[in-house]
Amino acid sequence: MEITITAEAAEKLNEKINGREGYLKLKYDTEDCGCAVNGVIALWYVPEVDKDDITIETNEQNVYMEKSKAVFFDEKMKIDFSKGTNSFQLRSPQQILNGYMSFVVTEKTD
Numbered sequence: 001m002e003i004t005i006t007a008e009a010a011e012k013l014n015e016k017i018n019g020r021e022g023y024l025k026l027k028y029d030t031e032d033c034g035c036a037v038n039g040v041i042a043l044w045y046v047p048e049v050d051k052d053d054i055t056i057e058t059n060e061q062n063v064y065m066e067k068s069k070a071v072f073f074d075e076k077m078k079i080d081f082s083k084g085t086n087s088f089q090l091r092s093p094q095q096i097l098n099g100y101m102s103f104v105v106t107e108k109t110d
Contacts (some may be wrong), residue, residue: 002076005050005060009088014100017101022047024061026090027104028069032079039072041098042080043088047108 003026005013013024025044030055046064053064058079065073074092081088088101 001054001056001070001073003056003058003063004078005058005063006078006080006081009079010060012081012088013103015107017045020045020105022105023049023064025049025053025064026073028066028072039069041072041090042102042104043090045103047106099102 017031022045025046027042027044028039029042031071049064050066052067054067054070056063056065063079074097077090077092077097079090082099085100087099088103089099090097090101
């Protein structure tokens with residue numbers, strides 16, 4: 001799997017992360033979507049990765065995703081940021097996977 005992060009997206013990510021320690025994760029979020037095959041792709045910043053997460057090296061920083069959810073993603077993707085819609089976007093050569101991708105920062109819970 002190959003992911004590229006555009007300069008615009010990298011700039012916005014750095015702004016939102018604001019020095020926090022953590023990991024960038026593409027999350028196939030199925031909460032309130034009905035079933036496991038109905039989901040929405042979101043961008044999360046998490047304090048730690050899960051044991052079943054896979055690592056994808058990018059041109060900027062590693063991105064993580066649940067191994068079991070990789071089937072919902074394309075082989076080549078790009079994370080971009082649109083100033084017009086003020087949102088992150090996930091695209092592949094075949095399709096727009098999410099044109100209004102939310103960015104969620106999760107905090108560590110003890």
